[in-house]
Amino acid sequence: MGLLDGKIAVVFGVANHRSIGWQIALAFAQQGATLAFAAQERVLPEVQKLAATLGEPAVFPCDVQNDSDVPAVFAALGERYGGVDAVVHSLAFANREDVSGRRFVDTSRAGFLLALDVSAYSLTLIAQAAEPLLAARGGGSIVTMTYMGSERVIPNYNVMGVAKAALECSVRYLANDLGPKGIRVNAISAGPQRTLAARAIAGFPDMEKHVATHAPLRRNVEGQDLGSAALYLCSDLGRNVTGEVLHVDGGYNIIGM
Ligand code: NAD
Numbered sequence: 001m002g003l004l005d006g007k008i009a010v011v012f013g014v015a016n017h018r019s020i021g022w023q024i025a026l027a028f029a030q031q032g033a034t035l036a037f038a039a040q041e042r043v044l045p046e047v048q049k050l051a052a053t054l055g056e057p058a059v060f061p062c063d064v065q066n067d068s069d070v071p072a073v074f075a076a077l078g079e080r081y082g083g084v085d086a087v088v089h090s091l092a093f094a095n096r097e098d099v100s101g102r103r104f105v106d107t108s109r110a111g112f113l114l115a116l117d118v119s120a121y122s123l124t125l126i127a128q129a130a131e132p133l134l135a136a137r138g139g140g141s142i143v144t145m146t147y148m149g150s151e152r153v154i155p156n157y158n159v160m161g162v163a164k165a166a167l168e169c170s171v172r173y174l175a176n177d178l179g180p181k182g183i184r185v186n187a188i189s190a191g192p193q194r195t196l197a198a199r200a201i202a203g204f205p206d207m208e209k210h211v212a213t214h215a216p217l218r219r220n221v222e223g224q225d226l227g228s229a230a231l232y233l234c235s236d237l238g239r240n241v242t243g244e245v246l247h248v249d250g251g252y253n254i255i256g257m
Helices: 020-030 041-052 069-081 110-138 160-179 204-214 223-234
Strands: 007-014 034-038 058-061 088-089 140-146 185-188 245-248
Touching: 007 020, 020 034, 020 088, 020 140, 020 160, 020 223, 034 069, 041 058, 041 140, 058 069, 069 110, 088 110, 088 223, 110 140, 110 160, 110 185, 140 160, 140 223, 160 185, 185 223, 223 245
Parallel strands: 007 034, 007 088, 034 058, 088 140, 140 185, 185 245
Antiparallel strands: none
């Protein structure tokens, strides 16, 4: 018996096998979920190849900056399955120059809006479109990925930290709005993972080394750790948990010095 037997889960934000979204998809598939993916056009071939290893999951093109893409994904899922049980939001974007060496104070209006639009507003857009499909199944779970740069200053994380703060706050407001329909909304605050998005942040290897030597557990997190945390939040194990930011970072966030 799998924890997600009979459940339909859609994952937004896989680019390749290193993507956190892919690690979560693997954990869900192992526990019996039927998966679907929504991915940017430029990574579609890679996502289709990966998805094929899990059977025949639906793969939809989706750019969260395009107003019609997200509703189209949920319309297609509605036609195919009649509802959805779990939604994974695992995507973010900022201009490289805004996360590589220049000061936060020098962020342009355009760079700020881009980071906040893709990395934070997209969760609300996805929640809007997902609500009727999750409600059709009597409730469900939405999970997003965040990082401690929302709470503390992390070198070079800059505008992405501001976007993650908005994302985490959105989690609380969305959880309050959708809770009466049995829809839970939570975030996982992950320790550093060597993915495409992470490599855009200047000094990323130093972050990894620092966490491995200073976190209480003295190690970096692995993809499987994030898959397990998402499984908890999206299965019955987390049935009374909503509006939370769950740190999965070897305990690094509790350290003051
Ligand atoms: P990744 O590069 O594998 O995934 C990022 C995804 O965002 C890609 O699939 C990309 O296609 C998607 N994306 C970017 N702009 C988009 C748009 N306009 N429309 C649709 N999709 C778009 O990197 P990742 O590290 O797996 O990132 C997933 C999430 O995890 C992000 O929110 C990231 O901030 C968060 N996170 C990552 C780390 C880390 O160290 N890697 C730590 C904490 C949180």
